[in-house]
Amino acid sequence: MIAMFFPISGVEISPVYLVIVGFIIGVLGGFFGVGGSFIAGPALRAVGLDWHFAVGTDLAHIVGKSVIAARRHRALGNVDLRLGFIMTFGTIGGAEVGAQLIQMLKRAGNVNTVVSYVSIAIYVSISAFMMWESWRTLRQRKGRTTAAKTAARDESSFRHVTRAIQRIKLWPMIALPASGVKAISLWTIILVSFIGGLFSGFLGGGAGYIRMPMLVYVLGIPTHLAVGTDLFEIVISASYGTFSHALKGNVDILIALVMHTGAAIGAQIGAIATQYFAGPKIRLAFVPLPLIGAAIVAYTLLTGHKL
Amino acid sequence: MFRATSLECSGEAVCDTAGGVLKKEASKTVRALLVELPVYAVLVVVYFLLVLHLLGDWLGGLMKTHPIAYAGVALALVIGQALALDGVTSLLLRVLRRRTA
Numbered sequence: 001m002i003a004m005f006f007p008i009s010g011v012e013i014s015p016v017y018l019v020i021v022g023f024i025i026g027v028l029g030g031f032f033g034v035g036g037s038f039i040a041g042p043a044l045r046a047v048g049l050d051w052h053f054a055v056g057t058d059l060a061h062i063v064g065k066s067v068i069a070a071r072r073h074r075a076l077g078n079v080d081l082r083l084g085f086i087m088t089f090g091t092i093g094g095a096e097v098g099a100q101l102i103q104m105l106k107r108a109g110n111v112n113t114v115v116s117y118v119s120i121a122i123y124v125s126i127s128a129f130m131m132w133e134s135w136r137t138l139r140q141r142k143g144r145t146t147a148a149k150t151a152a153r154d155e156s157s158f159r160h161v162t163r164a165i166q167r168i169k170l171w172p173m174i175a176l177p178a179s180g181v182k183a184i185s186l187w188t189i190i191l192v193s194f195i196g197g198l199f200s201g202f203l204g205g206g207a208g209y210i211r212m213p214m215l216v217y218v219l220g221i222p223t224h225l226a227v228g229t230d231l232f233e234i235v236i237s238a239s240y241g242t243f244s245h246a247l248k249g250n251v252d253i254l255i256a257l258v259m260h261t262g263a264a265i266g267a268q269i270g271a272i273a274t275q276y277f278a279g280p281k282i283r284l285a286f287v288p289l290p291l292i293g294a295a296i297v298a299y300t301l302l303t304g305h306k307l
Numbered sequence: 308m309f310r311a312t313s314l315e316c317s318g319e320a321v322c323d324t325a326g327g328v329l330k331k332e333a334s335k336t337v338r339a340l341l342v343e344l345p346v347y348a349v350l351v352v353v354y355f356l357l358v359l360h361l362l363g364d365w366l367g368g369l370m371k372t373h374p375i376a377y378a379g380v381a382l383a384l385v386i387g388q389a390l391a392l393d394g395v396t397s398l399l400l401r402v403l404r405r406r407t408a
Contacts, residue, residue, distance in 0.1 A: 246378035
């Protein structure tokens with residue numbers, strides 16, 4: 001494959017490779033509302049990019065890809081802008097706290113070990129929970145008539161917990177009409193977005209793997225809207241991260257731009273594909289993604305080789 | 308841009324009336340996407356050669372001398388490219404869908 005020289009990071013990488021990686025991440029992002037950092041980071045490191053450049057460049061590429069996917073979902077009516085803007089405050093606050101935690105661990109000298117174990121635990125827990133919930137929901141749907149299925153096409157077996165959370169009367173209470181939520185405490189939304197931002201700052205990427213499930217299960221947002229709104233949040237958290245990393249010289253924007261040409265078309269395909277699947281099926285298909293991330297981190301821990 | 312005609316039908320394997328429309332729309336979109344890919348690839352190669360090749364050295368210099376400006380330009384470039392490519396892919400898809408219809 002023809003290699004292209006990238007003067008900012010000083011590496012030679014095939015642009016075809018970057019476009020293909022971008023395309024795959026674009027499809028996943030458009031369909032699941034994730035940034036895809038668990039694939040992009042290792043894919044960049046595999047072709048010789050330094051770790052700090054891989055993290056920063058990945059974030060820059062995520063911004064571009066998420067802008068397209070979020071616009072697509074907005075056109076399909078899948079973004080709750082009110083929720084998205086409220087979440088911005090928690091997301092940015094959480095991202096900053098996450099970044100500070102990383103700095104603390106760096107000073108303590110055990111950042112790699114702690115981050116690796118935390119990420120494996122989080123990825124595996126999310127996958128296990130979502131597999132259990134979506135499988136159970138799909139099983140419950142089996143015995144129903146088509147009309148009943150249509151009426152409750154985005155149901156969840158975890159709905160009783162979501163309703164209990166929505167009943168917490170902690171002032172101020174707000175309504176989210178676009179998502180069909182009559183009243184929910186502002187603090188619940190801020191907490192959810194803060195946790196998403198915290199993981200984004202702590203583990204890198206857009207943290208869609210944790211924010212999207214929390215939007216569905218904690219706030220009770222329908223899956224299609226959760227995917228679109230999550231992408232909106234990823235644009236904000238990844239933009240913040242890109243600016244911060246670029247200041248530190250960790251972003252090779254040319255690599256991000258080349259990757260993004262593939263992601264642009266992939267995101268379009270992924271967003272269109274969501275229209276053909278019901279909520280529980282999208283959630284079930286989401287299950288392997290965090291497991292791939294966990295496998296990559298476990299491989300790095302066990303062998304000492306960075307993928 | 309393609310929009311699903313019936314959300315009630317999505318996710319179900321067989322959905323007699325609206326499902327039929329949806330499947331027809333889907334096959335049209337897939338055909339258009341397949342034609343779109345090579346056209347898009349040519350545009351991207353031209354873009355690599357003309358724009359990114361020329362920008363490389365300037366951006367490298369900017370990062371070393373003015374990191375704040377570099378951070379702003381980097382963000383503006385990636386968002387600008389996203390909006391531009393979104394426009395290009397949507398336009399291509401719309402034109403191709405009209406032709407393959």
